[in-house]
Amino acid sequence: MTEPYGMDPTYRQRTVELLQSQLSNLIDLALMGKQAHWNLRGPEFRAIHLQLDEIVADLRLHSDEVAERILTLGDPADGRAGTVSAQSSLPAFPEGYLPALGAAKELADRMDLAVRKMRGAIGQLGELDPISEDLAIGISASVEKHQWMLRALTEK
Amino acid sequence: MTEPYGMDPTYRQRTVELLQSQLSNLIDLALMGKQAHWNLRGPEFRAIHLQLDEIVADLRLHSDEVAERILTLGDPADGRAGTVSAQSSLPAFPEGYLPALGAAKELADRMDLAVRKMRGAIGQLGELDPISEDLAIGISASVEKHQWMLRALTEK
């Protein structure tokens, strides 16, 4: 197979690598979002329980977008549990029950880390592939907005 | 906290353990379903690509039902990537590109294994908690039906 869309092979390869590492973070975040959605407790249970499900829905959508972008660029994607565990750059989510606001803060902190990673990738993708850069900007915008709405719960 | 719904503490504990191990399998299957959905190739790409997304949607629904049943019974659930990797009883899904029918077969084989595990749990849950038994029967019915529709692709 020749390179799709006449892309430079090196650029294409580097783009795929950047996207693959975002994919692991996004799947990891989605699993953490569900973990928080189930195990939180306290007066804010209901509102944050629902908020977390909206976040998970968007994170799953974004991981699908990133994986399919990798395929579009001509390589397979990897979103298996083992790969996510090994490749994610995010600290593990605490196990067991969590107070609702604490759960929000734990997830918000990890989303902030994921955004920093994504913004780093955006800086490189502008050179490599404007389509992938635009995708990463759109995902960062979405994750940042959800992060604000979690952050707002614990700020004063 | 006293036991919810007047349940026997030992029965409640054993029920939670059985459900937690199903949870890991269901999340693992959902991640494998997406892996197949992305990386399959060949003349049947489109039909099976769509079929896999319906399977993933149901698997995600079922893992949510199981996790929330654990919480309802009074314990936290664990669906984190590391836990899934460590606790799933299913063999890892192959990485990289897969021919469409091969991807279907790989997933169908793992769904058959998960059903055997689930049917084993059903046999015990009937004694422990009829509500959880009924949930497990419903999930097994759904996974078995999807398994047939994958299996039918490669049988003659």
Add this chain to the structure above:
Amino acid sequence: MTEPYGMDPTYRQRTVELLQSQLSNLIDLALMGKQAHWNLRGPEFRAIHLQLDEIVADLRLHSDEVAERILTLGDPADGRAGTVSAQSSLPAFPEGYLPALGAAKELADRMDLAVRKMRGAIGQLGELDPISEDLAIGISASVEKHQWMLRALTEK
């Protein structure tokens, strides 16, 4: 092909036979429901005409569920006109015009018979396959409820 889901071959075979005989009854009932829906007359025409279409819709859904359960268990299903005619355990529906309440009663009587048959199968399926038992319970619940709503038209 090995047995799916590790089932005992004898149990699997007996389950399929029980389901196949319900399938013929359900398809027969659905054809009778349409027959009544078309040919009834009298002051209650409109209300019962609509009621019968809801019954037919559910009966068609149930016959689909039973047939696909047979396939899931690893055997072909048979819902051809000739098979239904030969295998149904229900008396033939009267031909030609029917007074509305009489049509309701004719169908309700046949639904009562089909439920008795289904309840007999439920008694056996509990031993053979809990997934199929649960399906049969769900279908019987649905047919019994519709039967009541027809029966209520002619009871005093």
Add this chain to the structure above:
Amino acid sequence: MTEPYGMDPTYRQRTVELLQSQLSNLIDLALMGKQAHWNLRGPEFRAIHLQLDEIVADLRLHSDEVAERILTLGDPADGRAGTVSAQSSLPAFPEGYLPALGAAKELADRMDLAVRKMRGAIGQLGELDPISEDLAIGISASVEKHQWMLRALTEK
């Protein structure tokens, strides 16, 4: 009852007979469509499984239209299993598992036969009742289109 809509009694009677024989064919085709939908196997399983359900949905709609047209013309319709078995002009559908493309071909052949019969009726209905002729033309258009989409699967 006088003849509805001032129709000639002989024309009305002949129209009903032509429609009744189409009714048996259409119900028979719908049962065959479901039979194929359940029992097909092979790489094209999923796409054709779904295609067959759309065909069945249309065939059921058309049999309803024909039966209600008979009632509108002042006679009862007959769509019972025994009548369909006896009156259908189509060869029986094969039992058991079928390869997906073979199932498509079996059904397409029977649909071609049903269309030939329907076109014969159209030729006569133009003289007898333009409303029924128009209905038959609409149904033939629908069955022919579905027949093409099955036929296209096996043509080269």
Add this chain to the structure above:
Amino acid sequence: MTEPYGMDPTYRQRTVELLQSQLSNLIDLALMGKQAHWNLRGPEFRAIHLQLDEIVADLRLHSDEVAERILTLGDPADGRAGTVSAQSSLPAFPEGYLPALGAAKELADRMDLAVRKMRGAIGQLGELDPISEDLAIGISASVEKHQWMLRALTEK
């Protein structure tokens, strides 16, 4: 303005006249349907009250189709109260309360008359304008079907 679509002026004129007289009948029928919908009483009130509203909805749709066909053919349409009163060929609907089945019969009788008129027009439109003929066939099919469902209420 030259004749639209290259139609023969005499044919066009005669078509418009045939359609205009159907328009008055259809609007009259719709007003009668509402009159019956409001004033009926008795055990069948609810079922027939709803049935009549579906009939009125279709009659209004058909009068709109006929009027816009007249405009399409290049003449104005007339659906004013005075014109309907003067031009309708149907006997006036009885005033005041009506027993439900009686109301159904009064309307069914007038629908039968309207269909006879419409079928007379169909016979002529085949020569004049096949598009208008097809419209009239479609409307007659609809009115005839509704007429059957009213007629079925009082037949035995």
Add this chain to the structure above:
Amino acid sequence: MTEPYGMDPTYRQRTVELLQSQLSNLIDLALMGKQAHWNLRGPEFRAIHLQLDEIVADLRLHSDEVAERILTLGDPADGRAGTVSAQSSLPAFPEGYLPALGAAKELADRMDLAVRKMRGAIGQLGELDPISEDLAIGISASVEKHQWMLRALTEK
């Protein structure tokens, strides 16, 4: 039958009379709205053609509300073509083609007249039946708003 809801018989009777005369006006307006909808021409054809259909939809809804209020108060309503012709207080709508803005003005003028009549009734209904007064206020609000949006087309 005793008076419903303990109403004073004279008040009830007077209320019904006031509502019946509004009914004739509302049906007449709806027929005029359709007449305009069909026969208008000119650069504003499309926008006003659609606007008139929304007006007609509301007028039909209002005539239904008024007629059913009469029935609720215990008398039959009369919305037959002949009654509307005889009882409406509005001048006849012009026949044939109309320039679009002219059609809007013709209808707006008649709606203004109908509102004046309705407002006169509102003044009396406050004493007779507050439920009917509230209905009339709601209908007048709706007709006045539509009248403004027609009026705005020709004002400068």
Add this chain to the structure above:
Amino acid sequence: MTEPYGMDPTYRQRTVELLQSQLSNLIDLALMGKQAHWNLRGPEFRAIHLQLDEIVADLRLHSDEVAERILTLGDPADGRAGTVSAQSSLPAFPEGYLPALGAAKELADRMDLAVRKMRGAIGQLGELDPISEDLAIGISASVEKHQWMLRALTEK
């Protein structure tokens, strides 16, 4: 807390009392509507069974509106089973099976009584709080309309 919206405390208090007694009646009516919906029998079963569910849906909506109006005015509402039993001004609904038309009449009679009570409250609310008066008028309009459609079943 000062009085909301600058209302006179005595007026506010009297308004709440009038609304609370309507609340008990509306909840009682809704429970009666369900009682009738379940236990009716006879040829009109289906049509009235559905009609009663629409009535119950509106009655539940109205009890919610009244209760939330009480809260809006600054007092708690009371809709508990014991309060409804003690405070409702309506005679108890008969237990056990009911012929369909008899069930309709039993409920219609109690709705007539509830409307008389509501109309009495409307007369006083006009002085006390125009917002609550308008709510009561809207609810009475709705209950009266449903009452007519039940009444119409048994009137001749």
Add this chain to the structure above:
Amino acid sequence: MTEPYGMDPTYRQRTVELLQSQLSNLIDLALMGKQAHWNLRGPEFRAIHLQLDEIVADLRLHSDEVAERILTLGDPADGRAGTVSAQSSLPAFPEGYLPALGAAKELADRMDLAVRKMRGAIGQLGELDPISEDLAIGISASVEKHQWMLRALTEK
């Protein structure tokens, strides 16, 4: 009337009694849910106000299912206010304003009691009528899940 579905009369009678006592509890819980929905106050007002309405919607659905199951089994159901007051096994809900979390706890405690009662019935229904047992399991699963989501608000 002979026993429906060939049931043993004693079993049928005992099933109905078990279901009737669940019916009173479910209606009582739904009225309590609305009471809490209206009268709660405090920072969690909005989230719990909405949560309670979802609980009430499910409780109403379940009481409908139970009542219609009683009718299906051939006896009338009783859901009148007086019967609910007298027959419910749940302690009365507190009157007046409630702090939001306190309202959640009051209802959660009564739901726990209702589930214990329902689980007791499930234990007996398995012998009496598998269809009713399955219904009770489904309702208990739903009530238990809602109970968890209330309980989670006040647990730490």
Add this chain to the structure above:
Amino acid sequence: MTEPYGMDPTYRQRTVELLQSQLSNLIDLALMGKQAHWNLRGPEFRAIHLQLDEIVADLRLHSDEVAERILTLGDPADGRAGTVSAQSSLPAFPEGYLPALGAAKELADRMDLAVRKMRGAIGQLGELDPISEDLAIGISASVEKHQWMLRALTEK
């Protein structure tokens, strides 16, 4: 232009003035609602953030209703930023971040003031124009209900 609907010119003019001042208040409230929706923080962020958007949606709807009522009465409306700033009778909303409950209280206080103003207008509109009075009552009912649901967050 003569006065629309035969209104007295002085009454019409006074009605417009009363409505215009409500319009400024309603637009001001909607802008404040958005201000609160964006800038609130704390544990109740999510629930109140969503609640405020529902309030804003209703306020925008009401300002549209009032403005279009002014146009219907024959005068232009004014909803420009400068006019709102100058004409609103409400104190400015605080800038910057707000604790969630504080934001709710700030808006609730201003809604209480707006309702007092609206109720004053209602008192006058009854004499001037019953249609506008009814509109103002409906808007006050809506604003009062939303005000309660904000008030309930901070009351004990």
Add this chain to the structure above:
Amino acid sequence: MTEPYGMDPTYRQRTVELLQSQLSNLIDLALMGKQAHWNLRGPEFRAIHLQLDEIVADLRLHSDEVAERILTLGDPADGRAGTVSAQSSLPAFPEGYLPALGAAKELADRMDLAVRKMRGAIGQLGELDPISEDLAIGISASVEKHQWMLRALTEK
């Protein structure tokens, strides 16, 4: 392949030719409709811009119907840009900006030409294939109606 549906080969061939030439005209008209939709200007811009998109949607639907009818009859269809350019019988649409009413007239004129062509085909299809004749009548009815609504914009 034998002829589908037992058609005469010469008739089938002639039908396909007639349909293929309509296909080119319909695709050409749809492209012209978009061209007008984009480039029109003037006071009627918005209303006609939207009207043209509805016309294009129907034209695309009709070209799909015609192409799939050709396939159903057993021949390939040709809707490529080059074929459309070469085979369309319609004069080219003017390039660049167009005044709104002028754009409407340009398209209406071409639609009138296309209808004349279609009506010519209808005359022949009646002999060749009644299914294709009915399709052509339905398409002509649709195009004629849209043509009237464009024509009405510029007629007086």
Add this chain to the structure above:
Amino acid sequence: MTEPYGMDPTYRQRTVELLQSQLSNLIDLALMGKQAHWNLRGPEFRAIHLQLDEIVADLRLHSDEVAERILTLGDPADGRAGTVSAQSSLPAFPEGYLPALGAAKELADRMDLAVRKMRGAIGQLGELDPISEDLAIGISASVEKHQWMLRALTEK
């Protein structure tokens, strides 16, 4: 609080300032759009009245996006009436009635100015924050498209 997402504090601050000034313009434009929507008159009233409401809906959406982006970046937003009046860079919209095309032109001119301002910000945001740049590009694209569709009304 540390800077979110590891942004440079100066860049973050400058981004917020650029967004805040767009926010005032967007809210101002939305209020102007409503002002035009209400007060326009003339033959194009209806089409432009509807067009303006679509523009307002998008402008409100965009102002929400910008405000929430400011919050996401860690600062409060300001959309109060006084701030909008003071901070908007757009000339005031004319008061009172406006001819429809004149209203369109007044708004189009102000949208052109707002776009120029937004494009200036886009030039700077590329350096400061690619997420905010992308948001501003999306909003400008939307406003420019609406501006064209207003502009097209008055161009020739």
Add this chain to the structure above:
Amino acid sequence: MTEPYGMDPTYRQRTVELLQSQLSNLIDLALMGKQAHWNLRGPEFRAIHLQLDEIVADLRLHSDEVAERILTLGDPADGRAGTVSAQSSLPAFPEGYLPALGAAKELADRMDLAVRKMRGAIGQLGELDPISEDLAIGISASVEKHQWMLRALTEK
């Protein structure tokens, strides 16, 4: 007319030229997509037939976006059949029947060429107009994704 949005006239002109050449390619691709949708045959007929219709829907959307962007920039667009034929840079699509996988490959190859062209334009648009650049990136992302899903059908 001055340049919209203060754009540099040369930049604006160059942007329009780049967009116009994409427009021809996109319309050409959409016509090819339909051509393939109709004429493909073989075992994958159904899945690819549906896939192609989704591609065509997106291509039509994108051609509309590009054309309206040209208008927004102040020039007319050209999407007429002759222009498309002459201006498209893509090789003609083969006529007649095509094997399903072959049809997919023919279209995928042309989509790859169109993407290369679009990516060339993106490189230039970044300098000329960021709004148009963003549009082109979004369209390329969509076309590339569809191209992958066609390509995946024939890769191994």
